[in-house]
Amino acid sequence: MRTNDISITVEKIYHAAADPRGWNAVLSDIASITKSTMSCLFWSGSRRTHYDYIASLGVPEWYLKEYAEYFVETDEWFKGGRGILKSGWVGRSQELCSDQRLARTEFYSDFLRRADVFHQCGGVMTMAGCRLATVSLLRPKKLGAYDQSSVEAIKLLMPHLQRAMRLHEKFVDLREHDMSMEAALQTLATAMILTDSERKVLFANRAAQAILDRRDGLLVVRGGIGATSRSESTQLSALVGAATPRVGCKSAATGGSMLISRGQSRPLSVLVSPLCWAQSFFPARAVAIVFINDPDGAQLVPTHALKRYGLTPAEVRLALLLAEGKSLRDAAGNCGVKVSTVRSQLRAIFSKVGVNRQSQLVGLLHRS
Numbered sequence: 398m399r400t401n402d403i404s405i406t407v408e409k410i411y412h413a414a415a416d417p418r419g420w421n422a423v424l425s426d427i428a429s430i431t432k433s434t435m436s437c438l439f440w441s442g443s444r445r446t447h448y449d450y451i452a453s454l455g456v457p458e459w460y461l462k463e464y465a466e467y468f469v470e471t472d473e474w475f476k477g478g479r480g481i482l483k484s485g486w487v488g489r490s491q492e493l494c495s496d497q498r499l500a501r502t503e504f505y506s507d508f509l510r511r512a513d514v515f516h517q518c519g520g521v522m523t524m525a526g527c528r529l530a531t532v533s534l535l536r537p538k539k540l541g542a543y544d545q546s547s548v549e550a551i552k553l554l555m556p557h558l559q560r561a562m563r564l565h566e567k568f569v570d571l572r573e574h575d576m577s578m579e580a581a582l583q584t585l586a587t588a589m590i591l592t593d594s595e596r597k598v599l600f601a602n603r604a605a606q607a608i609l610d611r612r613d614g615l616l617v618v619r620g621g622i623g624a625t626s627r628s629e630s631t632q633l634s635a636l637v638g639a640a641t642p643r644v645g646c647k648s649a650a651t652g653g654s655m656l657i658s659r660g661q662s663r664p665l666s667v668l669v670s671p672l673c674w675a676q677s678f679f680p681a682r683a684v685a686i687v688f689i690n691d692p693d694g695a696q697l698v699p700t701h702a703l704k705r706y707g708l709t710p711a712e713v714r715l716a717l718l719l720a721e722g723k724s725l726r727d728a729a730g731n732c733g734v735k736v737s738t739v740r741s742q743l744r745a746i747f748s749k750v751g752v753n754r755q756s757q758l759v760g761l762l763h764r765s
Contacts, residue, residue: 402430407557413452414561415568420452424532427554428454431518431547433534437461440562441529451565456535460512473504474517484524485559487552489543490517496542518543520551522562530562588689591672594641596621596634599683608689614659615667615689622687624657633657636669640685652685666690692721703762706749715742719755720762 406426413419424436437453453461469475475482477493490499499505499515509515515538523530532551534543579600582589588604597620601609609617614625622637624630632655640652652671656664668688703713711732718728725743729736743755752758 402426403553406430406554410554410557410561411564414564417451417565421454424452424454427532427551428534430550431534431543432540433518433536434540435460435512435514435535437533437535439529439531439533440565441527457512460508463508468504468508471502471504471508473499473502482521482524484521485555486524487520487548487555488518489548491542513537516540516542518547518551520555520558522555522559523566528566532558588691590622590687590689591683592622592637592685592687593682594637594684596623596637598622605687605689608665608691613662614657614665626658629655629657633667633669636667637685637687640669640671662693664692666692706746708746708749712742712746712749715739716746716758716762719743720759725755 406423409419409423409426413423420438424438427433428436435453435455437456438451440451464472473494474490475493478486481493494502496515499509505515512535514535516536517533519531519533521529521531534547534551536543582600582602585602586604588608589602590598590605590609591600593599598617608615612625616623616625622633624633636653636655652669654666654668657667658664666689668690670686670688672683672686703716708716714732715728718731719725723731725739726736729739732739743758746758747753750758750761752761
């Protein structure tokens with residue numbers, strides 16, 4: 398294997414760590430060097446319950462499916478490697494199971510032979526607990542067993558494959574973390590938007606997107622958050638600017654709050670706050686978080702948060718109206734009952750929730 402070939406393949410390996418689509422190019426290089434007809438990169442992460450693969454080259458789809466569903470348990474090479482296989486191991490299939498024994502097994506007769514495979518050469522990047530990552534190179538019986546030069550080629554690449562696999566696992570963890578965080582933010586009843594220093598919207602949860610879609614007060618213009626009123630849009634831009642940390646500036650970013658007027662509805666209340674990131678070598682894209690309160694929007698307090706106190710349906714409705722800022726008289730009008738009736742219901746709510754004043758009740762409901 399020439400030095401130039403090594404350098405090119407190593408560069409592809411590290412590229413693939415960040416972009417899994419690049420693993421096919423890596424497998425193509427290794428297969429060419431070792432004269433393999435099939436190659437596959439298998440990986441099983443810490444939370445996986447089955448053997449999976451990241452990339453494959455020349456491997457039939459049925460081969461991957463049947464291996465994962467059944468033949469992984471009868472893999473004679475893997476079974477023969479118990480006590481031998483470990484992180485960093487590189488070798489040939491003959492070190493794990495002799496050719497004579499392999500030819501007599503179900504693994505060969507019902508699986509490998511159908512794919513015209515008999516010889517394997519490969520290595521283990523990771524083998525720790527449930528985490529397992531291997532590179533497997535395969536070829537038919539007629540091409541003969543892999544020679545030592547193939548083993549040495551994989552040994553040269555193994556340290557780079559191991560580092561790339563560690564990076565790959567970190568990227569997978571980060572992606573899973575991002576997906577979990579996004580799913581959590583989407584469930585929030587509070588409308589919130591993340592912006593960069595140019596007011597560009599990087600993320601808006603469902604509650605915020607519903608407000609933006611109405612284009613009444615707040616809206617997105619050329620990717621940035623703005624207001625239908627030009628003066629309010631300028632003020633909002635200034636708040637985002639105030640929430641953006643400045644290089645070399647000793648004063649802390651502040652943000653602020655404002656009202657965004659709307660056509661026929663009460664103004665939206667907007668709070669812009671800086672996002673505080675831990676010190677890093679790289680600046681974060683999201684610099685500000687925008688919280689939006691729509692006083693005319695859907696209920697502020699989830700119904701289930703009230704039912705757990707044992708409130709009746711009428712008491713739940715009254716509590717929601719009070720949480721929206723309605724007075725007792727307005728609440729009575731909305732419910733079609735006398736003020737004395739809602740006062741009686743309010744006393745019952747106080748007793749069940751454990752408060753003495755209406756302000757305490759509203760504060761508790763909002764915290765819920």
